[in-house]
Amino acid sequence: MSSITLLYIILAGILALAIALFQYYKNEKSMSVLNMLFLFLRFISLFSILLLLINPKFQQVKLSIEKPNLVIAVDNSNSMEHLGQSKKVSNLVENLYNNQDLKEKFNLQFYSFGAQLKPLDQLTFDENQTNINASFNQLSQVYKQTIAPTIVITDGNQTYGSDYAHSHYKQPIYPVICGDTINYVDLKIEQLNVNKYAYLKNKFPVEAILIYNGDASITSKFVVTNGSAVVYNETVNFSKANNSKTLHFSLPANSVGVHVYKATLEPLKSEINTINNSKNFAVEVIDQKTKIALVSEVIHPDLGAFKKSIESNEQRFVSILTVNDAISQINDFQLFILYQPNYKFNKLYEALNAENKNRFVVVGTKTDLNFINKINPGYTYEITNQTESYQAAFNRNYTPFLIDDLDFESFPPLNTHYGMANFSVPFETMLTKTVNGISKNSPLLATFETGSRREAVLFGENIWQWRSQSYLNSKSFQGFDDFIGKLVQYLGTNKLKSRLNVEYQSFYYGNSNVIISAEFFDKNYIFDGRESLKITVKDTKTAFSKTFPLILNTTNYQVDLSSLPPAEYNFTVSATNEKITSSGHFKLLEYNVEQQFLNADVLKLQQLAANTSGKTYFVDHTEKLVNDLLQDDRFATIQKSHKNSLPLIDWKYLLIIIAVSLSVEWFLRKYNGLI
Incomplete structure (x- = not known):
């Protein structure tokens, strides 16, 4: 409390006493016991009120023990x-x-x-x-x-x-x-490095890091088996000075599917821990070699541009064919690019329809529009007998697959017939026609699905200029090649759009989290977080099955199956409210990294x-x-003091004192007939 506050309190006491004396002190004879009691009560009331107005603060110190x-x-x-x-x-x-x-x-x-x-x-x-x-x-x-x-x-x-x-x-x-x-004598496989995927008919590399802990020179054998077949073996020598080996070798990928291998470093007789002498690894062999037929009856730079872009992915091969050659080899290709078709393509269209083959049509100035409109492939084109150059505008709302904007508006215009296309089937516009920056509300590049068949149509030629412009913009062909690659990948499969998409790996190691995620879409293909999904997993050997709920995680559903024992499993993800399911298969490989230590x-x-x-x-x-x-x-142990500043107005007993003194004074005055 400061000295000025103390002075105010003293003055408040003098003032309260002076007022009380003025009200009750007349002369010495008037100072009866009752009047003295009234004077005291009035002094207490006035002094307490003045104290509230001054509101002095008092310091409170609390001690605490902190261990x-x-x-x-x-x-x-x-x-x-x-x-x-x-x-x-x-x-x-x-x-x-x-x-x-x-x-x-x-x-x-x-x-x-x-x-x-x-x-x-x-x-x-x-x-x-x-x-x-x-x-x-x-x-x-x-x-x-x-x-x-x-x-x-x-x-x-x-x-x-x-x-x-x-x-x-x-x-x-x-x-x-x-x-x-x-330190015991120990041989172990420290690490195996291998890609998760390999392509059919290729070889995939494997790197094995082997460690020896011991003083004597020893010889062991490193063996890799696939089932009961030995696919690789090598004799390895170790010593105290040369206690590690890194082996590099390749294994053949002869069949499609998940292949599980076991790498073993033959243990020594004196070894205590032999668990770390073996490790399992797996590789999924996939056949992604896509053969594409580029069919044309005209010579044009676009043919070379398509071939270079598509073949930038080594797993894709493009053959430039005439119509007759394409008909005779129709079962050898997964996708047909029909460049500026005319009446010569009539039998090819019939064969493609019979085999339900996917196609990519390029419509240019040399395309016979009467033929296009006659075969009715899902769209017709307005015939004006005039040509026009159209630039491209990127449609950010394109949904079938994810593509990047390559700054298409800066690309040179494509030449084609003047007019608009009219689609008779639902379609998705990837690129829109523009002239001098004004949209024509007509697709330049569109995709659509007819049953299980996928098609794309580009209304313009000279796409080779786009590839050149892409290189000028980014100093690389990669952006444009990726764009064409994604389009080819979309057209190269007949997989229909699903409302329930499940993402998982073909195999998991025992020490990793086995996470399976799923996306569920409504009928407009917008993510729906209201659905309840569940997954049923079944061991293919023991028929053991168990059902788990999938938990909503912002943009997808997830489930952690890490509690499952190593085995081969089939699974089915199903929606509770709608009859939609998606199935798959994965292997959980046995491996416990915690048991590798000695x-x-x-x-x-x-x-x-x-x-x-x-x-x-x-x-x-x-x-x-x-x-x-x-x-x-x-x-x-630390003793801590906490100092708090407490204002008098927070002291509730002072209000009680004021109320009691005023009440007692009033009651006594009333009782004695002074009111």
Whole structure:
């Protein structure tokens, strides 16, 4: 309270007393006991009211005791079970939890970690991945402003993530090392690098990294099998100085589908851990070689432009054919590009319709429009006997597949017949005709579907100039080639647009998350988040089946099937409210990265303790751990004082005093007939 406030209080007391005396003091004879009581009550009322007006503030000091936190993070991964440390760890955690001295000095906080940090509920040692560094990052956010020494009970074996030995965690860390520290003789497959996909009739590369831990020179054999067949083998030699090998080899892709391989490094007789001598890997062989017939009866630079763009993808091959050659080879191609057709194309159209082949038609100045209108392929074109040059405007609302705007408005105009196309079937406009920047509301490039057949039509020639302009704009043909490639990919399949699209991989490794996602669309093909989707998975060998719900995740539905055991599964995703389903097949390969370790990573845990001013302990010798924590002066209990400024107006008893004094004065005056 300031001196000026104290002065105001004194003046308030004098003023309240003066007013009370003025009202009740007449002379000495009038000062009866009753009048003196009235004077006192009036003084109390006036002084209290004046105090409220002055509203002095008083300082309130509260003391609190704040104990430091003791964070105990326990490795809950499968490697702890594999190294035979689970029972020791459980006993240690129980002893720490029941230690009364620790509870008196610290606030004990228990966590478990594997792939993620979680509050400790129960130790199961079933986590398939370990990311120690991510756990430190999360703890650093929680205990940023407090003292929190951290006990980490782990074998130190991390399967993914940044190096935890150089973590930016600011608290002292006390690693409790679990696992054997003796270096045993060991051979293991450290890593296998292979692409997920390979093309039919090609060879796919495989890289194998092999590690040897031992002093003697040894010889082993590396074998790769597919089922019971050996597809590759090689003898490898190791020594103490030459303790690693990197093998590069190729395997043939002879048939379409998912092929599972097993790589094995023959174990030594003295090896203790032979699990890490084998690894499974898989490759999906796909036949994406698309043969495309470019049919034309005229010579034009567009033919070369189409061929170069399409064949920029090595899995596509273009043959430039005449009409007669195309008819004789109609079953050899997945897609036909009909360049400026005329009456010579009549039999080819009949053959294409009979085989229900997809097609891409280019209409130019040499196209016979009477023939186009007669065969009625889903559209007709207005005949004016005049030509016109049209530029392109990109339609951002085009939905059949995703394409990028290549700045089509900067491309040179295409030449074609003057007029408009009239479609008799539903169609999607990709590019719109414009003249001098004014839209003609007519498609320049459009796609449509007739039953299970897909078609596209380009109303213009000289597309070779577009490819050249694309190179001038971006110094690369890639953008234009990708544009043509996506169009060819769309036309190269008869897959109908589905309202339920499921995205999944053909195979998953046992240590990865098995995530399957789905998109559900309404009848206008707009994403619908109101539907309930479920997936039923069935083991192809045991017929075991289980149903899971798919969870809505903003723009799709997802389900995590990581709990399934390794096997081969068929699945069906179905909508609850509508009879729409989608099926698939995947393999879950057996692999547990946590079982690849033989020892605890002592050096890294010791480095972690040194970098954070902590200390390491072994799980069999933790007697000093508690004593060191209790005696460390850095973790002292802190007494904190909190000073609060309380205004008098918040003191409710003063209002009670005012009400009581006024009420008593009024009651006494009334009782004595003075009112």
